[in-house]
Amino acid sequence: MLDHCAFVLVSDARMPLALLVVFAAAKLLAELCERIKIPGIVGEIAAGVVLGPSVLGWIAPSDMLSLLSDLGVMFLLFRVGLEVKASDLLRVGGTATAVATAGVIAPMALGWGLMTWWGSTTTEALFVGAAMVATSVGITAQVLASKGYLHLLSSRLILAAAVIDDVLGLLVLAVVSSAAKGRVNLLDVGLTTLFAAGFVIVAAKWGTPAMSRVLPQVHERLRVAEGEYALAIVFLFALSLLAVKAGVAAIVGAFLAGMALSESAGRRVKDFAHGTAEFLIPFFLAGIGLKVDLKALATRDGALLAAALLVLAVISKLIGCGLGAIRLGRAEMLRIGIGMVPRGEVGMVVAQLGLGIGALSSHVYAVVVVMAVATTIVCPPLLSLAYRGAESVREQAEEVLHI
Amino acid sequence: MLDHCAFVLVSDARMPLALLVVFAAAKLLAELCERIKIPGIVGEIAAGVVLGPSVLGWIAPSDMLSLLSDLGVMFLLFRVGLEVKASDLLRVGGTATAVATAGVIAPMALGWGLMTWWGSTTTEALFVGAAMVATSVGITAQVLASKGYLHLLSSRLILAAAVIDDVLGLLVLAVVSSAAKGRVNLLDVGLTTLFAAGFVIVAAKWGTPAMSRVLPQVHERLRVAEGEYALAIVFLFALSLLAVKAGVAAIVGAFLAGMALSESAGRRVKDFAHGTAEFLIPFFLAGIGLKVDLKALATRDGALLAAALLVLAVISKLIGCGLGAIRLGRAEMLRIGIGMVPRGEVGMVVAQLGLGIGALSSHVYAVVVVMAVATTIVCPPLLSLAYRGAESVREQAEEVLHI
Numbered sequence: 001m002l003d004h005c006a007f008v009l010v011s012d013a014r015m016p017l018a019l020l021v022v023f024a025a026a027k028l029l030a031e032l033c034e035r036i037k038i039p040g041i042v043g044e045i046a047a048g049v050v051l052g053p054s055v056l057g058w059i060a061p062s063d064m065l066s067l068l069s070d071l072g073v074m075f076l077l078f079r080v081g082l083e084v085k086a087s088d089l090l091r092v093g094g095t096a097t098a099v100a101t102a103g104v105i106a107p108m109a110l111g112w113g114l115m116t117w118w119g120s121t122t123t124e125a126l127f128v129g130a131a132m133v134a135t136s137v138g139i140t141a142q143v144l145a146s147k148g149y150l151h152l153l154s155s156r157l158i159l160a161a162a163v164i165d166d167v168l169g170l171l172v173l174a175v176v177s178s179a180a181k182g183r184v185n186l187l188d189v190g191l192t193t194l195f196a197a198g199f200v201i202v203a204a205k206w207g208t209p210a211m212s213r214v215l216p217q218v219h220e221r222l223r224v225a226e227g228e229y230a231l232a233i234v235f236l237f238a239l240s241l242l243a244v245k246a247g248v249a250a251i252v253g254a255f256l257a258g259m260a261l262s263e264s265a266g267r268r269v270k271d272f273a274h275g276t277a278e279f280l281i282p283f284f285l286a287g288i289g290l291k292v293d294l295k296a297l298a299t300r301d302g303a304l305l306a307a308a309l310l311v312l313a314v315i316s317k318l319i320g321c322g323l324g325a326i327r328l329g330r331a332e333m334l335r336i337g338i339g340m341v342p343r344g345e346v347g348m349v350v351a352q353l354g355l356g357i358g359a360l361s362s363h364v365y366a367v368v369v370v371m372a373v374a375t376t377i378v379c380p381p382l383l384s385l386a387y388r389g390a391e392s393v394r395e396q397a398e399e400v401l402h403i
Numbered sequence: 404m405l406d407h408c409a410f411v412l413v414s415d416a417r418m419p420l421a422l423l424v425v426f427a428a429a430k431l432l433a434e435l436c437e438r439i440k441i442p443g444i445v446g447e448i449a450a451g452v453v454l455g456p457s458v459l460g461w462i463a464p465s466d467m468l469s470l471l472s473d474l475g476v477m478f479l480l481f482r483v484g485l486e487v488k489a490s491d492l493l494r495v496g497g498t499a500t501a502v503a504t505a506g507v508i509a510p511m512a513l514g515w516g517l518m519t520w521w522g523s524t525t526t527e528a529l530f531v532g533a534a535m536v537a538t539s540v541g542i543t544a545q546v547l548a549s550k551g552y553l554h555l556l557s558s559r560l561i562l563a564a565a566v567i568d569d570v571l572g573l574l575v576l577a578v579v580s581s582a583a584k585g586r587v588n589l590l591d592v593g594l595t596t597l598f599a600a601g602f603v604i605v606a607a608k609w610g611t612p613a614m615s616r617v618l619p620q621v622h623e624r625l626r627v628a629e630g631e632y633a634l635a636i637v638f639l640f641a642l643s644l645l646a647v648k649a650g651v652a653a654i655v656g657a658f659l660a661g662m663a664l665s666e667s668a669g670r671r672v673k674d675f676a677h678g679t680a681e682f683l684i685p686f687f688l689a690g691i692g693l694k695v696d697l698k699a700l701a702t703r704d705g706a707l708l709a710a711a712l713l714v715l716a717v718i719s720k721l722i723g724c725g726l727g728a729i730r731l732g733r734a735e736m737l738r739i740g741i742g743m744v745p746r747g748e749v750g751m752v753v754a755q756l757g758l759g760i761g762a763l764s765s766h767v768y769a770v771v772v773v774m775a776v777a778t779t780i781v782c783p784p785l786l787s788l789a790y791r792g793a794e795s796v797r798e799q800a801e802e803v804l805h806i
Contacts, residue, residue, distance in 0.1 A: 015470070015473060016640050016643045016644040016647060016653055017644055019640050020637065020640035020641055020644055023633075023636060023637060023640065024637045024640075024641075027627060027630075027633040027637065030627045031625060031626060031627045031630070034626035034627050035626055040626075040627045040628065063466055063467065064466065064470050067418070067467050067470060067471075068470075070418060146628050222434060223434060223437040223438055223443075224430060224433045224434045224437050224443050225443065225549050226681050227430075227434070229678065229681050229682075230426075230430045230681070230685075233426060233682060234423065234426060234427045234430065237419050237422050237423035237426065237427075238423055238427075240419045241419040241420055241423055244419060250418075250419055271674050271675070271678060272674070272675075272677065272678025272679075272681060272682075273678065274675065274678070275632065275674060275675025275676065275677070275678035275679050276675075276678050276679045276681075276682045278629050278632050278633070278675060278679075279632075279636060279675075279679045282633075
């Protein structure tokens with residue numbers, strides 16, 4: 001046949017093929033998981049593992065997929081933010097800070113301890129600890145949103161703690177990376193943290209009143225079609241950009257943007273954001289799976305280390321975050337602890353950074369990535385179990401916090 | 404501050420910055436255009452021209468933007484397809500074929516004639532003619548959809564003719580490229596066209612009944628959340644891929660996928676597709692503008708040639724497509740002719756192909772790209788004018804066609 005002779009806008013078949021394979025595989029495995037009572041999200045991550053270098057090797061991580069993946073997690077958090085009232089989150093701020101702080105100290109200490117015992121250098125041990133600190137709230141938020149649990153107290157606590165966790169994680173990473181490079185500049189570290197915390201506090205506290213005042217007025221005057229959704233998207237990107245500039249993750253900005261709009265945005269904007277997220281999120285989830293290479297588990301050493309790290313990653317968040325929420329009783333402690341377990345893509349970014357500056361060996365890097373994905377896969381089923389009968393606990397817990 | 408020390412999922416600020424700038428500029432100029440009674444779509448294309456190499460040079464065409472642009476035009480046509488009944492389109496098939504055929508012959512002849520008179524080689528003249536054949540239905544569809552005119556007879560005729568135009572354009576391009584390479588293999592050309600036409604006919608004719616039978620049954624049994632939308636997206640990518648394999652544009656597949664689902668998909672799927680399209684389309688429109696470089700107009704020769712090509716591009720479609728619809732009266736002829744004017748990204752792809760095989764000089768290539776963008780910018784305002792009072796003509800025209 002005639003090559004290059006088609007009126008192809010997409011210059012070849014590779015783009016639609018890759019998108020079709022990734023999206024369809026993610027949704028197919030999600031459906032299979034739901035049928036055996038496992039949250040579909042596990043299937044979507046597993047689809048990435050199956051398509052990636054570990055099993056079939058059909059799809060390699062590419063710029064195209066990582067763009068869709070980044071957009072996917074941004075819209076995921078934006079959509080979750082749209083369903084969360086800032087006042088609800090600020091009200092649990094104190095407890096959330098306790099949860100986040102204890103949830104940073106425990107994994108850091110246990111990760112560092114294990115790696116030191118294993119024979120790593122101090123720098124490597126510190127970096128593995130830092131990678132174990134990071135919580136990827138996207139996974140938990142997706143599970144809670146899909147089950148309709150976002151309004152529960154523990155869900156709000158998890159979201160608030162995850163945002164604070166991101167700021168604390170930045171602090172830890174700043175200290176660890178400076179240490180790896182030789183010296184810690186306390187002024188720099190302090191300024192970075194201050195800047196990041198300031199951004200989060202300002203956006204969380206004044207985002208909603210500002211948007212409630214601005215959005216309806218501007219929207220009313222717009223003549224362009226679907227102007228309200230366009231404004232919301234501009235705000236989403238603007239806050240994501242500011243977040244990156246302030247030193248926190250773009251997804252924290254996306255979440256705060258959604259939350260600032262949660263009271264002023266209409267149903268149509270929320271539906272549109274939901275639809276856009278539904279298209280993009282599978283690329284984020286499968287993208288996590290694509291990045292893992294199970295060959296790291298081929299040696300007995302690697303497999304043991306990965307298993308030990310996974311167990312510690314789960315236990316450390318359960319203990320740390322659970323203790324931070326001790327006032328709320330055992331059931332809520334368990335939920336909050338499990339909700340903070342997934343390290344996902346955030347853990348991977350830290351590991352990549354460590355590999356980049358030579359702090360992590362490539363072997364330990366691969367094992368940390370396996371740990372990050374494994375925590376992400378074990379979380380949703382555990383979370384489903386922990387949330388059984390959650391509705392009934394609600395009033396009880398709210399009573400304890402006097403809200 | 405500490406570089407590379409942020410918990411950035413998006414590894415740097417460039418991604419959100421580029422997306423913010425392109426999206427916000429497109430929507431801002433769209434708003435300004437609407438205020439001076441020009442369709443917003445013109446502003447979105449103009450935003451690309453302003454941001455691109457012609458004026459500010461802030462944004463260069465990149466893989467990232469072209470992925471979003473490709474997805475944008477796919478969702479644009481998918482969304483339009485969702486609002487169009489296949490039976491409505493098939494009913495006007497005869498007239499649409501006449502419109503498309505005459506609308507291919509006139510621009511080809513005039514384009515070839517102008518370039519021959521200008522002193523081009525036969526190959527170059529043929530390629531410019533082929534680039535003038537291609538209709539980019541996305542622009543017209545967007546204008547008609549945003550004004551709520553999709554149900555009108557002339558709109559259906561434009562859409563049907565644009566799909567047929569794509570098949571005919573493939574035929575023209577196949578002949579022209581083989582001629583440029585030295586010999587025309589009629590068997591190859593015939594097979595290619597047969598394959599493309601077969602795909603379009605099968606998808607248009609049996610897509611709707613097949614989906615009306617399959618979708619509700621499958622959807623009912625799915626356990627995964629928002630399974631219906633996931634199915635629709637899988638179908639969209641599958642048909643786009645098949646279209647590319649069959650030799651037509653991916654967007655023709657996207658349109659046929661939407662049309663096949665138009666009777667079975669629920670309101671939720673349509674809203675979600677609409678929301679996803681609203682996010683992606685500005686990248687498609689601005690992307691068209693980004694690709695033009697007005698420096699081609701710096702010489703007197705270039706400016707004159709571009710002006711002549713633009714005038715012929717508009718006139719040739721008005722005459723050709725108008726004549727094909729002569730039975731419907733002057734008002735409908737005008738609308739249909741104008742609706743087929745935009746060459747947009749399809750004309751650019753043909754020009755790129757010609758540049759690639761050495762058939763077009765880089766100077767003529769740049770001029771053809773300017774022509775393609777200019778036709779796209781002049782169409783929406785002309786279309787708005789031509790559709791004034793369109794509702795009243797409707798019954799009259801339908802009477803002529805006995806439908």
